[in-house]
Amino acid sequence: MSEKPEYLASLDELEKVSIVRLKGNIDQAMIPVIEDRIQANRKAGSVIDKNVLVDYKQVEKVDSAAVAFHLVRLKEYEAKGFKIGFVNTSEELKVFLDMFQLSDAFKIYASEEDAINELNQ
Numbered sequence: 001m002s003e004k005p006e007y008l009a010s011l012d013e014l015e016k017v018s019i020v021r022l023k024g025n026i027d028q029a030m031i032p033v034i035e036d037r038i039q040a041n042r043k044a045g046s047v048i049d050k051n052v053l054v055d056y057k058q059v060e061k062v063d064s065a066a067v068a069f070h071l072v073r074l075k076e077y078e079a080k081g082f083k084i085g086f087v088n089t090s091e092e093l094k095v096f097l098d099m100f101q102l103s104d105a106f107k108i109y110a111s112e113e114d115a116i117n118e119l120n121q
Helices: 028-043 064-079 091-099 112-119
Strands: 008-013 017-026 051-062 084-087 106-109
Touching: 017 028, 017 064, 017 112, 028 064, 051 064, 051 091, 051 112, 064 084, 064 091, 064 106, 084 112, 091 106, 106 112
Parallel strands: 017 051, 051 084, 084 106
Antiparallel strands: 008 017
């Protein structure tokens, strides 16, 4: 798809990692928008073939419903053997990952450099 969705600041592709830079409000109202984008990408032939780093630096607000939806989708990558990482997360997201015992599956990195060094190998 050529048009960038409102929640996506940018998508940077490295050799073995896709860096998804989110922006704005990632909340319950955004779930159908994200789901539509995922389905459209799949219909266009998009496949899961890299590790993923999600950058929350430009996110203003995130709610638990959107995070839960997001994590379910990211579990698909993990199920295919890829690593998932987060950078610039809020304390809320950290608590959510711990609460649902997902902190082992989804690593939170101290910096983008640390994440890229590990995920792009």
